Amino acid sequence: MHDFEVVSNEEIAEGIFSLVILAPRLASALKPGQFVNIRVPGDASELLRIPLSYVSADAEHGTVEIWYAVVGNATRRMSQWKPGFTSDLLGPGGRGWKAPEGTKRALVVGGGIGVPPVLCLSRELVSAGVAVDACVGAASASKLVGLEDFRALGCDQICVATDDGSAGACGFCTEPASELLAAGGYxxxxxxxxxVMMSKVAAAAAEAGVYCEASLERMMSCGFGACSTCNVETADGMQGACMCGPVFDASKVVVW
Ligand SMILES: Cc1cc2nc3c(=O)[nH]c(=O)nc-3n(C[C@H](O)[C@H](O)[C@H](O)COP(=O)(O)OP(=O)(O)OC[C@H]3O[C@@H](n4cnc5c(N)ncnc54)[C@H](O)[C@@H]3O)c2cc1C
Ligand code: FES
Incomplete structure (x- = not known):
């Protein structure tokens, strides 16, 4: 359990906020792909915390940055948080990304609010000397996040696709991802x-013979293995996303 204080909370795209919190012990413990389970006070009928991935952690300054989409009551209340607001969270939760030893070139594919965990991973890979290409998708240009960050990382190829064609190619980012994978080198x-996006990426990776991991979202009640609400059907049986995931070997996922 970590107490935290809000440092900033700003809208960075339509309906998507960047929340920076001060939580020093957490900032030095998080690993890319893990999540935190945040208490959002303000409604006594809502007992559950909400699971959110993080996009960056700064151990030196003790801060953690989270990008979240406003979709329901809790995230709507979060969007009202001002600097100085305090609450608490449980974390780090779950199993993060695990690139194979010796990885030289990686492809990350993020759709919508799925971008933060793959951007977080990309930073780690680039700092370990791995070349990273990125495919980023969103419903429209106004909802795209992470592009500048991938550019700042020096990714060789950054492919953008939007459902309505308002930025990049018109369509899903699975298409450029499949083309890059077919060209080889990853x-x-x-x-x-x-x-549906992750299952297509997983199929293209399998076709190209490349190991693929996917971070799955499930409803989570407890966030620490006690309730089974977060089960994922895998080739090895039912596995809880909160403890065995959220990152899974994509080839083993049966129901996306
Ligand atoms: C491991 C993990 C990491 C996540 N990381 C992020 C993140 O980095 N940024 C982000 O914006 N969101 C993330 N989510 C989703 C986020 O937890 C939900 O959007 C949030 O709990 C919604 O709360 P709410 O009360 O505002 O909405 P609610 O009123 O509870 O729900 C609104 C809508 O969102 C759906 N929803 C609610 N909870 C979840 C959930 N856990 N997973 C999928 N759909 C849900 C509901 O079915 C409903 O359609 C993550 C979820 C998981 C499991
Ligand atoms: S959320 Fe309770 S077991 Fe995963």
């Missing part, structure tokens, strides 16, 4: 976003 793929 030893690792990481994806996060809508289930």
């Amino acid at each position: 030893d690792y793929v990481a994806t996060c976003g809508p289930g």
Whole structure:
């Protein structure tokens, strides 16, 4: 359990906020792909915390940055948080990304609010000397996040696709991802976003013979293995996303 204080909370795209919190012990413990389970006070009928990935952690300054979409009551209340607001969270939660030893070139594919965990991973990979290409998708240009960050990382190829064609190619980012994979040269793929997107990326990676991991979203009640609400059907049986995931070997996921 970590107490935290809000440092900033700003809208960075339509309906998507960047929340920076001060939580020094957490900032030095998080690993890319893990999540935190945040208490959002203000409604006594809502007992559950909400699971959110993080996009960056600064151990030196003790801060953690989270990008979240406003979709329901809790995230709507979060969007009203001002600097100085305090609450608490449980974390780090779950199993993060695990690129194979010796990975030299990786492809990350993020859709919508699935971008933060793959951007976080990309920073780690680039600092370890891995070349990273990125495919980023969103419903429209106004909802795209992470592009500048991928550019700042020096990714060789950044492919953008939007459902309505208002930025990049018109369509899904699975298409450029499949083309890049077919061209070859990757030893690792990481994806996060809508289930249908991740299943297509996983299929393209399997076709190209490249190991692929996917970060799955499930409803979570407890966030620490006690309730089974977050089960994912895998080739090895039912596995809880909060403890065995949220990052899974994509080839083992049966139901996205
Ligand atoms: C491991 C993990 C990491 C996540 N990381 C992020 C993140 O980095 N940024 C982000 O914006 N969101 C993330 N989510 C989703 C986020 O937890 C939900 O959007 C949030 O709990 C919604 O709360 P709410 O009360 O505002 O909405 P609610 O009123 O509870 O729900 C609104 C809508 O969102 C759906 N929803 C609610 N909870 C979840 C959930 N856990 N997973 C999928 N759909 C849900 C509901 O079915 C409903 O359609 C993550 C979820 C998981 C499991
Ligand atoms: S959320 Fe309770 S077991 Fe995963």
